[in-house]
Amino acid sequence: MVKNPERRTFVAWLGALLALPFAPRRALAQSEPVEAMLQKVTGGAAVQSGRVNLDIPVLAENGNSVSLKVSVDSPMSASDFVKSIHLYAEKNPRPNIANFYLNPRVGRAQISTRVRLAGTQRVLAVAALSDGSFWSGTAEVSVTNSSCYDGT
Amino acid sequence: MTPRILAGLFLAAWLGAMFPNAAAQQAVRPQPLKSGIEFAGAEVRALQQDDFANPGMLWVARGEKLWREPAGTESQSCASCHGDAKASMAGVATRYPLLDPGATRLVNLEGRIMQCREQRQHAAPLKYESEELLALTAYVRHQSRGMPVKVVIDGQSRSHFEAGRDLYYRRMGQMNLSCAQCHQQNWGKKLGPEIISQGHGNAYPIYRLEWQTVGSLHRRFRSCLSGVRAEMLPQGVPEYLDLELYLAWRSGELPIETPGVRR
Amino acid sequence: MTARIQMPKQATRGQVVEIRIAIQHPMETGFRRDDGGREIPKNVINKLICRYNGVEVFRAEMGSGVAANPYLDFFVVADASGELVFDWVDDNGMTGSERAPIVVTG
Numbered sequence: 001m002v003k004n005p006e007r008r009t010f011v012a013w014l015g016a017l018l019a020l021p022f023a024p025r026r027a028l029a030q031s032e033p034v035e036a037m038l039q040k041v042t043g044g045a046a047v048q049s050g051r052v053n054l055d056i057p058v059l060a061e062n063g064n065s066v067s068l069k070v071s072v073d074s075p076m077s078a079s080d081f082v083k084s085i086h087l088y089a090e091k092n093p094r095p096n097i098a099n100f101y102l103n104p105r106v107g108r109a110q111i112s113t114r115v116r117l118a119g120t121q122r123v124l125a126v127a128a129l130s131d132g133s134f135w136s137g138t139a140e141v142s143v144t145n146s147s148c149y150d151g152t
Numbered sequence: 153m154t155p156r157i158l159a160g161l162f163l164a165a166w167l168g169a170m171f172p173n174a175a176a177q178q179a180v181r182p183q184p185l186k187s188g189i190e191f192a193g194a195e196v197r198a199l200q201q202d203d204f205a206n207p208g209m210l211w212v213a214r215g216e217k218l219w220r221e222p223a224g225t226e227s228q229s230c231a232s233c234h235g236d237a238k239a240s241m242a243g244v245a246t247r248y249p250l251l252d253p254g255a256t257r258l259v260n261l262e263g264r265i266m267q268c269r270e271q272r273q274h275a276a277p278l279k280y281e282s283e284e285l286l287a288l289t290a291y292v293r294h295q296s297r298g299m300p301v302k303v304v305i306d307g308q309s310r311s312h313f314e315a316g317r318d319l320y321y322r323r324m325g326q327m328n329l330s331c332a333q334c335h336q337q338n339w340g341k342k343l344g345p346e347i348i349s350q351g352h353g354n355a356y357p358i359y360r361l362e363w364q365t366v367g368s369l370h371r372r373f374r375s376c377l378s379g380v381r382a383e384m385l386p387q388g389v390p391e392y393l394d395l396e397l398y399l400a401w402r403s404g405e406l407p408i409e410t411p412g413v414r415r
Numbered sequence: 416m417t418a419r420i421q422m423p424k425q426a427t428r429g430q431v432v433e434i435r436i437a438i439q440h441p442m443e444t445g446f447r448r449d450d451g452g453r454e455i456p457k458n459v460i461n462k463l464i465c466r467y468n469g470v471e472v473f474r475a476e477m478g479s480g481v482a483a484n485p486y487l488d489f490f491v492v493a494d495a496s497g498e499l500v501f502d503w504v505d506d507n508g509m510t511g512s513e514r515a516p517i518v519v520t521g
Contacts, residue, residue, distance in 0.1 A: 057194065061361065062415045065364070066195070145345070146415070148375070150363075152378065
């Protein structure tokens with residue numbers, strides 16, 4: 001090993017330079033933070049964690065299409081039912097993916113669909129019940145990108 | 153071992169290292185043969201297995217509608233000549249691409265549909281990668297789902313088969329990679345987060361999650377070419393047709409899966 | 416817009432039946448650019464309503480976070496013979512509609 005102090009200083013600077021993170025590709029700015037969107041739904045009421053189940057793969061092969069199933073533990077009777085389910089992807093440029101409006105005629109509070117996820121993030125589902133309460137469930141999804149560039 | 157024999161062995165090894173593809177210029181199928189769906193994750197597999205959730209089936213449904221739609225100067229539909237596709241088109245896709253007698257260029261299924269459209273229906277030509285051509289191709293190939301491909305590679309087709317094989321083993325692009333290096337020599341291994349498949353064409357046209365739509369095999373060739381930073385030729389060129397013939401032979405007994413789902 | 420519905424053709428009264436709908440639509444996010452660098456404008460199916468014998472039973476408001484060629488799977492209580500009608504509209508105002516009959520016994 002060359003014991004050259006000038007060389008070592010140079011290497012140290014080079015190392016420091018390379019250690020700086022490369023400027024990341026700027027993520028698309030979010031339209032509105034999730035908290036503000038939730039406020040509009042809940043009117044400030046507390047959202048309790050539970051009763052809402054998000055069935056979504058832990059690892060998504062492609063963020064363009066990720067299968068998701070959201071279900072709420074509810075009898076869906078005339079006096080006790082889910083009024084709406086709101087889906088959010090916290091890091092998407094438009095976090096509010098979809099809102100579903102239900103009523104007792106639905107019979108089961110379970111919806112499946114396919115969503116777009118802009119990268120690894122947490123997905124949140126909030127259910128508004130007929131008694132005025134709000135419940136939520138979350139799931140973490142890792143999203144991988146294609147290995148090869150596709151210019152078509 | 154004499155020094156001469158040693159030198160000879162060294163030379164042979166050096167040549168083998170410098171020109172690895174020289175020995176590989178033979179048509180060989182990967183063993184065991186595996187469809188791309190076997191390399192896909194659970195979600196993609198679930199999508200392909202479910203005939204309703206499979207987004208490619210929307211194109212098959214559109215193709216079924218187009219099959220019965222009158223077109224052209226005599227208002228003839230595909231059904232006017234070919235009747236019920238379930239009967240008349242069963243097994244047809246297994247023979248493509250093929251060489252018409254006296255032709256110098258192979259014709260694949262897309263090409264045949266375009267030909268019928270223009271020359272027999274006297275209708276406006278369909279463009280490659282258009283919604284209509286994708287739908288009709290998916291619909292017709294779907295009628296051969298489950299059947300293995302059986303193409304002719306000898307006689308007049310031999311030169312096309314060999315051209316396709318040579319292209320398969322040719323290094324291309326800034327990355328200087330051949331199809332064989334990924335799909336013949338390294339299938340099953342990881343490239344980034346993805347597992348490399350054997351690169352068969354039996355499921356095409358496919359719904360590709362990356363494209364968010366259905367696309368043709370030639371579009372997939374273009375994707376791969378852009379991946380190795382090679383020049384992308386347009387769909388329908390003879391190079392792609394020859395390669396398609398080679399792939400059709402290479403997929404052996406693998407059944408047609410159209411419409412496939414891939415990531 | 417090509418659309419497909421999958422649901423049982425018949426059910427017993429009170430049975431909860433599964434409804435599946437798939438619609439061919441790019442659900443253009445508005446974030447993509449074409450080969451010339453121009454923004455491709457946003458166009459997604461933003462609303463889908465399912466009515467059972469004329470009464471709304473299910474409604475979905477969707478954004479660009481729903482994947483292309485949208486797929487929905489939900490449930491409905493079969494209470495009377497008749498028809499389920501599905502209506503949807505995208506940002507460009509294009510509408511689509513499908514209907515499916517159901518026979519309810521018992």
